[in-house]
Amino acid sequence: MKTKQLLLGDEALALGALKAGLSGAYAYPGTPSTEILEFVQGNPLTKERNIHSHWSSNEKTAVEEALGMSFCGKRAIVSMKHVGMNVAADCFVNSGMTGANGGLLVIAADDPSMHSSQNEQDSRFYGAFAFLPILEPSSQQECYDMARYGFELSEKYSLPVLTRLVTRLSHSRAVVEVDEEALPQNKLSYPKKENEKNWVLMPVNSKRRYVQLLKDFPQLIEESEKSPFNAYIDGADKKLGIIVSGLAYNYFKEVFGDKCPFPYVKVSQYPLPEKLIKKLADEVDALFVIEEGQPFIEERIRGFLNRGVKVYGKLSGQLPRTGELTPDSVREGFRTLCPNLEAAAETAIKGASTVTVPRPPALCQGCGHRDVYHALNDVLKEYENPKVFGDIGCYTLGYLAPFNAIDTCVDMGASITMAKGAADAGQHPSVAIIGDSTFTHSGMTGLLDAINENTPMLVIISDNLTTGMTGGQDSQGTGKLEDICRGLGADPAHVRTIDSLPKNHDDMMKMFREEIEYKGLSVVVSRRECIQTARRHASAKKK
Amino acid sequence: MKTDIILAGVGGQGILSIATILGAAALKENLYIKQAEVHGMSQRGGDVQSNLRISSEPIASDLIPLGKADLIVSLEPMEALRYLPYLSEEGWIVTNTVPFVNINNYPDMEEVKKEMHTHKNVVAYDMEAVAKEVASPRTSNMVLLGAASPFIEIESDKIEDGIRTVFGAKGENIVEMNIKAYRAGRELAEKSAKK
Numbered sequence: 008m009k010t011k012q013l014l015l016g017d018e019a020l021a022l023g024a025l026k027a028g029l030s031g032a033y034a035y036p037g038t039p040s041t042e043i044l045e046f047v048q049g050n051p052l053t054k055e056r057n058i059h060s061h062w063s064s065n066e067k068t069a070v071e072e073a074l075g076m077s078f079c080g081k082r083a084i085v086s087m088k089h090v091g092m093n094v095a096a097d098c099f100v101n102s103g104m105t106g107a108n109g110g111l112l113v114i115a116a117d118d119p120s121m122h123s124s125q126n127e128q129d130s131r132f133y134g135a136f137a138f139l140p141i142l143e144p145s146s147q148q149e150c151y152d153m154a155r156y157g158f159e160l161s162e163k164y165s166l167p168v169l170t171r172l173v174t175r176l177s178h179s180r181a182v183v184e185v186d187e188e189a190l191p192q193n194k195l196s197y198p199k200k201e202n203e204k205n206w207v208l209m210p211v212n213s214k215r216r217y218v219q220l221l222k223d224f225p226q227l228i229e230e231s232e233k234s235p236f237n238a239y240i241d242g243a244d245k246k247l248g249i250i251v252s253g254l255a256y257n258y259f260k261e262v263f264g265d266k267c268p269f270p271y272v273k274v275s276q277y278p279l280p281e282k283l284i285k286k287l288a289d290e291v292d293a294l295f296v297i298e299e300g301q302p303f304i305e306e307r308i309r310g311f312l313n314r315g316v317k318v319y320g321k322l323s324g325q326l327p328r329t330g331e332l333t334p335d336s337v338r339e340g341f342r343t344l345c346p347n348l349e350a351a352a353e354t355a356i357k358g359a360s361t362v363t364v365p366r367p368p369a370l371c372q373g374c375g376h377r378d379v380y381h382a383l384n385d386v387l388k389e390y391e392n393p394k395v396f397g398d399i400g401c402y403t404l405g406y407l408a409p410f411n412a413i414d415t416c417v418d419m420g421a422s423i424t425m426a427k428g429a430a431d432a433g434q435h436p437s438v439a440i441i442g443d444s445t446f447t448h449s450g451m452t453g454l455l456d457a458i459n460e461n462t463p464m465l466v467i468i469s470d471n472l473t474t475g476m477t478g479g480q481d482s483q484g485t486g487k488l489e490d491i492c493r494g495l496g497a498d499p500a501h502v503r504t505i506d507s508l509p510k511n512h513d514d515m516m517k518m519f520r521e522e523i524e525y526k527g528l529s530v531v532v533s534r535r536e537c538i539q540t541a542r543r544h545a546s547a548k549k550k
Numbered sequence: 551m552k553t554d555i556i557l558a559g560v561g562g563q564g565i566l567s568i569a570t571i572l573g574a575a576a577l578k579e580n581l582y583i584k585q586a587e588v589h590g591m592s593q594r595g596g597d598v599q600s601n602l603r604i605s606s607e608p609i610a611s612d613l614i615p616l617g618k619a620d621l622i623v624s625l626e627p628m629e630a631l632r633y634l635p636y637l638s639e640e641g642w643i644v645t646n647t648v649p650f651v652n653i654n655n656y657p658d659m660e661e662v663k664k665e666m667h668t669h670k671n672v673v674a675y676d677m678e679a680v681a682k683e684v685a686s687p688r689t690s691n692m693v694l695l696g697a698a699s700p701f702i703e704i705e706s707d708k709i710e711d712g713i714r715t716v717f718g719a720k721g722e723n724i725v726e727m728n729i730k731a732y733r734a735g736r737e738l739a740e741k742s743a744k745k
Binding site: 038039123175176178254257259359363364368370371401478 | 587596616629
């Protein structure tokens with residue numbers, strides 16, 4: 008029996024995993040992936056089956072925890088945003104070497120157009136790099152169906168499977184047909200005898216395993232060729248052959264409906280289905296590759312020589328090289344290639360408004376980060392060349408007016424380590440500002456470096472007791488930040504705490520000034536609950 | 551039937567509950583739905599929009615193509631204008647007229663009004679005043695939904711069922727207040743579209 012539910016792509020994938028016998032879900036919050044673990048946490052099956060669903064400290068710990076569960080034979084998912092893959096990469100790439108035991112899905116949600124991210128990296132490259140199968144759903148229904156399919160694929164080849172989502176699938180709702188019954192969970196079991204050695208990646212084992220991984224790879228290509236999610240569809244007009252992957256398939260369908268005159272290959276499982284693509288290439292004059300993100304398929308099939316059948320796409324300029332695809336950019340791509348194609352004709356479009364101005368996001372009124380920046384800015388006016396190294400979170404908005412308070416924002420935790428490098432170079436004042444969740448994600452290890460050298464710099468941990476930017480998930484350091492700093496070896500006299508409230512403006516200034524003047528490492532924890540979670544907690548109390 | 555709607559507003563104003571209600575109503579009617587929304591950094595007081603597509607036939611793209619939206623439904627007047635290139639020739643703008651000013655270069659309201667009324671199909675009211683009068687200031691998004699409802703091919707009582715589904719957990723009082731606001735909005739639009 009199936010029922011219909013209206014689900015986000017993230018939710019459909021999470022529910023698919025739950026219905027397929029999930030035992031553990033791991034994640035660090037990150038747009039657009041956050042709703043996957045949130046959905047697992049809120050589902051009754053999670054409680055009933057005691058499915059693991061606690062947030063992890065960062066993406067690397069999350070992947071390792073999931074791999075540990077897979078080692079014991081149980082089905083696990085681990086989800087993160089695309090840049091989280093960089094943090095997780097050490098474990099992820101090596102998980103190709105160890106392989107999986109229980110079905111393991113690594114889910115990366117990419118953010119083309121950078122709606123809420125610092126870059127547009129395409130996670131499919133990681134999958135190729137690790138010699139792992141990749142699933143790239145094109146619809147919410149495929150998100151749901153691919154969870155079970157992915158677990159089965161993972162267990163069949165004893166390999167983790169990468170699932171790649173993009174913002175417009177993660178955060179778009181559609182009607183999904185859902186199974187009423189859930190599969191039973193796997194029992195505890197250990198890697199097969201012949202795979203045991205793979206789990207100890209010493210050179211003696213790795214050298215043998217790498218040869219095996221390469222030898223087995225053609226089987227994964229074959230698997231793609233017969234995948235229910237890949238297809239060759241014939242068309243009468245052989246001037247052009249289309250290769251379309253993942254979400255881009257929807258924009259392609261928007262242009263043509265069911266009446267595409269050209270033959271095409273839909274790709275939602277990698278490695279690329281070579282036979283299907285060769286068949287297409289052999290019968291057409293040119294290929295047009297439509298894919299969301301970076302030109303992953305296009306580069307693979309054309310190479311830099313670009314001889315033989317002509318390949319069009321992002322590298323040749325028919326589709327935009329940056330930003331996400333839209334039904335309009337795909338239609339425009341067809342129009343440039345086939346000017347007389349009726350389906351690709353231009354539509355009349357109203358002119359843009361002449362009075363509208365941009366409305367950038369801003370820190371909420373009543374947010375403690377505001378008070379930290381006000382006080383910090385006022386103190387730093389006293390110095391000639393102050394530098395403030397920022398980090399990833401709501402407080403990155405301190406870059407914008409009226410604060411204009413930070414000089415850098417690079418990756419999770421880089422505030423502390425860059426401030427240290429700057430201090431090493433002779434910079435004074437060198438100030439790092441980092442949120443509580445980012446601190447426990449990747450700030451602690453950098454702080455240890457600074458503590459060990461007693462680097463003259465100030466670290467401000469702006470603690471709002473939550474992971475704010477992604478909507479208020481539990482923060483792993485709540486209630487123990489000062490203990491963590493002291494435990495790492497920071498001088499207790501220079502680990503100080505203040506409530507970031509407007510009435511404490513002068514006291515905050517004084518504390519910042521004293522610690523900037525101190526010729527060693529100091530940490531100020533400025534604390535005030537996130538206004539959004541505070542409201543939620545207040546209204547929950549009322550009930 | 552097929553209705554493509556751009557829902558617009560400022561982060562935190564409550565456009566997503568409009569989408570949730572229409573989604574619930576459309577699901578009950580066994581219609582196809584796609585609704586793309588924005589989370590994360592852009593929600594912090596910035597401009598937000600959601601693409602909502604409802605159809606009796608399968609829907610391909612999660613995003614509405616330029617020039618194809620039947621409706622722009624906005625909780626804020628300048629935000630309604632931001633998405634003009636998406637509106638079809640015969641499309642309607644249904645918007646609240648109260649500006650949400652959280653930037654220091656917000657345009658002159660007279661200019662906003664002037665540009666708004668260069669378009670022929672506009673339903674523009676102070677939805678907040680209507681909400682305050684008939685129910686509570688917090689229901690202005692339901693007034694807006696009501697004002698947009700005549701342009702959506704879902705029967706009005708089915709949309710009301712959607713309101714009941716979404717607010718049901720909050721108690722009968724809240725449901726009734728929201729339905730009152732919704733009906734007041736619908737009445738406004740019916741009056742105004744007749745003119």
